[in-house]
Amino acid sequence: MRTIVNIFHQLGRWGEPVIEGIIRLCGISAIIFVFGIFFFVFREGMGFFFGGLDIVEFLTSPEWYPTSVSNKRYGVLALIAGTFSVTVLAMFLAVPFGLGAAIFVSEFCGPKLKETLKIVIELLAAIPSVVWGFIGLTVMNALIIDLFNVPIGLTMLNGGIILALMSVPIIVSIGEDALKAVPDSYREAAEALGATRWQVVYRVLLPTAKNGLLAAVLLGVGRAVGETMAVLMTTGHAVKMPTSPFDSVRTLTATIAAELGEAAVGSDHYRVLFIIGVLLFSITFIVNFVTDLVIKGIREKA
Amino acid sequence: MSPDKKQSKSYSVETRQLNLWYGDFQALINVSVKVVDGLITGLIGPSGCGKTTLLRCFNRVNERYGNVTTTGEVEILGKNIYDADVSLPELRKNVGMVFQRPNPLPISVYENIIFGLRVHSERRIRKRSDTDNIVETALREVHLWDDLKDQLKVKATTLQLEQQQKLCIARLLPLKPRVILMDEPCSALDAKGTRTVEELMLELAGQYTILIVTHNMAQARRVSNECIFMLLGEIIEHSHTEDLFLTPQNSKTADYIEGRYG
Numbered sequence: 001m002r003t004i005v006n007i008f009h010q011l012g013r014w015g016e017p018v019i020e021g022i023i024r025l026c027g028i029s030a031i032i033f034v035f036g037i038f039f040f041v042f043r044e045g046m047g048f049f050f051g052g053l054d055i056v057e058f059l060t061s062p063e064w065y066p067t068s069v070s071n072k073r074y075g076v077l078a079l080i081a082g083t084f085s086v087t088v089l090a091m092f093l094a095v096p097f098g099l100g101a102a103i104f105v106s107e108f109c110g111p112k113l114k115e116t117l118k119i120v121i122e123l124l125a126a127i128p129s130v131v132w133g134f135i136g137l138t139v140m141n142a143l144i145i146d147l148f149n150v151p152i153g154l155t156m157l158n159g160g161i162i163l164a165l166m167s168v169p170i171i172v173s174i175g176e177d178a179l180k181a182v183p184d185s186y187r188e189a190a191e192a193l194g195a196t197r198w199q200v201v202y203r204v205l206l207p208t209a210k211n212g213l214l215a216a217v218l219l220g221v222g223r224a225v226g227e228t229m230a231v232l233m234t235t236g237h238a239v240k241m242p243t244s245p246f247d248s249v250r251t252l253t254a255t256i257a258a259e260l261g262e263a264a265v266g267s268d269h270y271r272v273l274f275i276i277g278v279l280l281f282s283i284t285f286i287v288n289f290v291t292d293l294v295i296k297g298i299r300e301k302a
Numbered sequence: 303m304s305p306d307k308k309q310s311k312s313y314s315v316e317t318r319q320l321n322l323w324y325g326d327f328q329a330l331i332n333v334s335v336k337v338v339d340g341l342i343t344g345l346i347g348p349s350g351c352g353k354t355t356l357l358r359c360f361n362r363v364n365e366r367y368g369n370v371t372t373t374g375e376v377e378i379l380g381k382n383i384y385d386a387d388v389s390l391p392e393l394r395k396n397v398g399m400v401f402q403r404p405n406p407l408p409i410s411v412y413e414n415i416i417f418g419l420r421v422h423s424e425r426r427i428r429k430r431s432d433t434d435n436i437v438e439t440a441l442r443e444v445h446l447w448d449d450l451k452d453q454l455k456v457k458a459t460t461l462q463l464e465q466q467q468k469l470c471i472a473r474l475l476p477l478k479p480r481v482i483l484m485d486e487p488c489s490a491l492d493a494k495g496t497r498t499v500e501e502l503m504l505e506l507a508g509q510y511t512i513l514i515v516t517h518n519m520a521q522a523r524r525v526s527n528e529c530i531f532m533l534l535g536e537i538i539e540h541s542h543t544e545d546l547f548l549t550p551q552n553s554k555t556a557d558y559i560e561g562r563y564g
Contacts, residue, residue, distance in 0.1 A: 110368075185405040192363050192401075193473070194394035195421045203421065208408050 038281060045274030052268065053275065064239045066259070066269040074272045076279070078239050082156075082249035083283075085242045086231060087224040089160030090167060094224075095217055097164070098171025102216070103201055105172065106179035118173075125169035133233030136162040140234065150246045154236035157245040162234050163227055167220035174219055178212020179205055211297050218291040226284050228253035252280050314339040314481055314511040315360060320374035322355060324367070329355045331535040333374070337528075342503060342512045344526030344543065346519060348564035352535040353515045357483050360513065361397040362390060379480055395422055398474030400484040404466035406458035406473075411450055414458045414469060415440050418477040436476045444472040444502055464495035471502065482506070484514040488521065500525050519559060523547055531555045 049055075053074065061075025105117050136158050144153035182205055190200045206213070228251075236248025237258065256273050263270040315337040322330040329352045337343050345353040358364040359376055362383060375382045383393050395418070406414050415437045419428070437454065441447040446468050450456075458469055467487060474482060484503070488496040503512055503525050516522050522529055522543065529546045531539045531554075539546060539555045550556040558564050 185401070185403060186407055188363065188366065189401065189405040189407055189470075190417070190421075191366065192361060192394055192399040193418045193421060194391035194477070195417075196391060199421050203417070204407055 038278075041274055041277045041281065045271045045278055047266075048268050048271035049275055053272065058272075058275070062239075062241050064255075066263070066272065072268065074268075076252065076255075076276060078241050079250055079252045079255050079276070080279075081241055082235065082239075083225060083251040083253070085156055085249060086159045086163060086235060086251060087221060089156060089245060090163035090224045091217070091221060093160060093164035094167040094171060094220055098168045098216070098220065099175055099213060101168065101172045102175030102179060102213075103205075106176045107197065107201055107205070118176075121169050121172050124165070125173070127166075129166065129227060129230040130233070132162050132166055133230040136230060136234030144246075148246065152236065152248065154234060154248055155246050156235060156242050156249045159231045159235035159249070159251075160245070162230050163224045166227060166230060167223050170223055171216045171220040174216035175213050178209040178216060181212060182208045211294050215291050215295045218287055218294065222284055222287045222291070225287065226253065226280070228257050232257055252276050256280075312339045313337060314379065315513070316375075316377040317356075317359075318375040318377070320356075320359065320376060321372070322352075322359065322364070323371045325369045329535050330359070333535075333537055335530060335537055335540060337511060337513060339511050340508050341527040342507045342514060342525055344522035344529045345513060345515045345532065346517075346522050346529060346558075347532035347538075348558065349517070350534075351532040353530075353532050354485055356532070357485055357513060357515050358399075360481065360483055361394050361399055363394075363399060391422065395477045396479050397481045397483060398477065398479040400467070400470050400474070400482065400487045402486045403490050404463055404470050406461070406466050406469050408457060408459045410455050411441075411458050411461070411469060412437050412454040415473045415476060418473060422477065440472040440475045443475055443506075444468040445498070446472060464491050464498065467491060467495070467499060468502065471499075471506075479510060481511045481513065484512060486515055486517060489517065496521070519547075531558065533558070 058074055058076060059080075060077055061073065062078035062081070063073040063075040064078060065071065065073045101117075101121070105114055105121075109117065137154070140158045140161060141153035144150065144155065144158055186204050186208060187200055190204045191197075195203065231251050232254035235250065235254065237250050237254060238248035239250050240247060242249045256276055259269070260273050263273060313336045315335075317333050317335050320330055320333040321328065333352075333356060345357060347353050355364065359372065360378065360383075364370050364372070372384060374384075376384060378393070378397060381388070407417060409417070412433075416428075416433050419433075419436065438447060438451075441450060446465060449465065450461075450469075453461075458466065461469065467490070471482070471487075487503075488499050491499060500521065503514070506512065507527075514522075514526065526543045528541065529543045530537060531546065531550075531552075533554055539550060539552045541551070546555065547559055550559060
């Protein structure tokens with residue numbers, strides 16, 4: 001310990017700037033990496049994006065036939081619809097459960113149960129997505145076939161449920177933080193006016209913490225949009241405009257994961273997969289950006 | 303204490319052998335006290351003597367901290383509020399509380415005042431004109447109407463502290479409480495704010511029984527009719543404010559008001 005202190009003393013006037021420079025580099029590196037990734041993904045797709053791809057057809061046609069011999073078609077509308085439908089279904093299930101659990105953990109349960117629940121919820125967040133996919137493929141698949149009497153269980157419903165289970169831990173922990181940030185004096189004031197605990201929750205806490213709770217939901221959405229392996233394994237992977245929760249669908253992420261290995265490097269197919277990557281990147285970027293704006297809204301008000 | 307002198311009066315709060323523990327620590331020891339209806343009663347004593355704890359017993363807001371044990375009786379409006387069949391919302395409707403730090407809810411001035419009514423009559427949809435009247439009456443009673451009549455939509459947490467504290471008093475009034483508990487209501491305010499809140503208390507006395515905890519002995523002398531001196535969880539002396547300050551019966555009281563400790 002002493003020697004380290006001595007070294008710093010000997011570095012003298014050089015020590016400070018060197019250390020400051022290293023720390024500065026660590027801070028800036030995140031920006032460099034993000035732009036780097038965006039640049040390289042875009043560079044791979046660029047050749048086709050500017051030469052040959054009909055961008056309107058790309059975004060509006062549901063026909064995805066990248067390997068057809070006579071007539072290759074690159075329409076991702078069905079894939080966008082797949083991602084969108086699975087995400088919406090997942091949020092439809094995860095938001096009530098997640099926010100309900102956050103309210104319970106933060107406001108209603110005792111300290112012991114609270115600790116246990118928080119540990120278990122973090123554990124839930126730590127399960128690898130391929131394990132979730134495996135559960136969807138075996139347990140959920142059989143369950144859906146049995147319960148709804150449908151021929152196949154690898155559907156939008158299956159993917160939505162698995163994604164919901166994966167998003168709930170994020171929604172719970174961020175949502176609980178948002179509720180914890182509400183000053184206790186508000187609860188005390190409302191209770192002293194005779195409000196019951198439930199009235200405190202929906203008349204005081206929800207309005208006060210609404211930005212934080214919205215941020216929790218949006219982070220859950222981000223997770224659901226970006227998730228790959230679990231949806232690849234559970235949704236059935238069929239390119240199809242979904243019409244019911246019992247349809248198989250395919251998502252943007254799963255398409256990249258499944259096809260990139262097969263596409264010849266430098267081919268149109270290869271490049272269009274990178275363009276899908278850019279599209280995904282943009283979607284998650286927008287979701288995160290909106291989340292940031294919302295969170296900033298909280299800070300300014302507080 | 304001179305019980306015979308008080309016999310003709312009616313009491314709005316009476317405690318009998320009240321004991322309270324936070325975990326293993328006993329904060330109140332055999333507290334038996336009668337608070338006269340319609341007067342301002344001051345609770346004084348050094349920090350940690352239990353005066354705030356006693357105050358918080360009267361609307362059971364102490365129970366928010368899980369490890370509280372209470373024995374004995376507190377009778378408010380002829381009912382022991384520690385009975386099993388007591389409804390907390392109903393109790394807190396009758397016994398309002400003003401806190402040390404002004405704590406208006408982070409909603410509009412208007413909604414703050416109407417909050418109590420909304421909480422207590424969830425089902426009934428009130429007419430806008432009714433609630434408008436209620437808000438105006440409450441704000442007029444605390445002399446905030448002229449300052450705030452154009453700012454009813456403003457978020458209450460952005461007001462000046464003095465206005466916030468008066469708003470916290472005003473929001474109790476639509477519930478027509480019988481007792482108002484005040485826990486050092488002026489300690490966050492400046493001299494001018496303190497004076498206006500004290501004047502307000504004197505105006506409200508009579509309609510309401512007011513109990514005020516204060517560290518400020520001069521304030522206790524200015525506003526209270528009766529005074530209770532507490533030390534280490536026990537009531538040492540309870541009498542008319544002038545008597546307590548001019549001719550204290552107990553040497554501990556005398557030492558405290560002369561500033562030998564506390």
